[in-house]
Amino acid sequence: MEIVNPALHEYLIAHASPGADEVLRELAEETHRSLPPGLAGMQITHDEGALLSLLVKLAGARTAVEVGTFTGYSALCIARALPADGRLIACDVSEEWTSVARRYWERAGVADRIELVIAPAAETLRALPREEFVDFAFIDADKTGYPEYYEELVTRLRPGGVLALDNVLRSGRVVEPAAQDPGTVVMRQVNDAIAGDRRVESVMLSVRDGVTLVRKL
Numbered sequence: 672m673e674i675v676n677p678a679l680h681e682y683l684i685a686h687a688s689p690g691a692d693e694v695l696r697e698l699a700e701e702t703h704r705s706l707p708p709g710l711a712g713m714q715i716t717h718d719e720g721a722l723l724s725l726l727v728k729l730a731g732a733r734t735a736v737e738v739g740t741f742t743g744y745s746a747l748c749i750a751r752a753l754p755a756d757g758r759l760i761a762c763d764v765s766e767e768w769t770s771v772a773r774r775y776w777e778r779a780g781v782a783d784r785i786e787l788v789i790a791p792a793a794e795t796l797r798a799l800p801r802e803e804f805v806d807f808a809f810i811d812a813d814k815t816g817y818p819e820y821y822e823e824l825v826t827r828l829r830p831g832g833v834l835a836l837d838n839v840l841r842s843g844r845v846v847e848p849a850a851q852d853p854g855t856v857v858m859r860q861v862n863d864a865i866a867g868d869r870r871v872e873s874v875m876l877s878v879r880d881g882v883t884l885v886r887k888l
């Protein structure tokens with residue numbers, strides 16, 4: 672999934688702060704021990720988690736939304752960067768995977784900041800107030816859902832708010848014309864749409880599998 676070479680990726684991870692965090696490390700270990708590699712590999716890596724925490728703090732975020740929670744690693748990185756009275760709405764469809772997440776959120780002392788909604792994310796997002804109240808959002812779920820998740824979230828992002836999208840390079844497949852799987856085709860459309868979206872300024876980063884950062888104007 673990573674697009675930088677493995678040695679360099681290890682080096683990046685070793686230099687992201689906070690260095691050793693017991694709760695995050697054990698969450699990653701349990702996820703990789705209990706699930707097959709194809710599923711466990713959906714978890715973001717430590718460097719991306721550190722990036723999310725930093726962005727939440729830089730944006731001064733109090734209200735955040737995550738689409739795609741899995742076993743809770745990214746949600747934990749977002750929630751612990753919020754102030755104590757901050758709120759993260761976490762969207763997923765899996766009771767099984769998010770039951771792991773809940774245990775680690777409790778351990779980290781951030782469970783009271785996270786509202787987990789088990790339902791298709793499009794339904795959850797559509798039901799949110801139609802106001803610019805979101806300070807930070809992270810999209811990391813089914814790729815064909817990205818156009819709707821982006822639109823529902825960008826309209827609710829406050830001016831100056833930040834939205835991050837994961838897997839935007841699809842392991843490099845976005846630049847391979849022969850790659851025509853639905854996720855890659857949709858991701859090319861999303862990437863083009865964001866680059867031309869006059870409501871935002873944006874940049875694509877080659878972090879892990881590619882992360883686009885969007886700031887609402």
Ligand SMILES: C[S@@+](CC[C@H](N)C(=O)[O-])C[C@H]1O[C@@H](n2cnc3c(N)ncnc32)[C@H](O)[C@@H]1O
Nearest residue numbers: 713714715739741744745763764791792812813
């Ligand atoms: C790549 S994983 C998320 C990884 C997570 N951000 C982390 O840090 O470990 C994608 C997640 O999206 C969820 N998902 C897939 N389709 C969804 C949908 N329509 N609505 C909400 N969640 C969905 C899956 O259940 C899965 O947990």
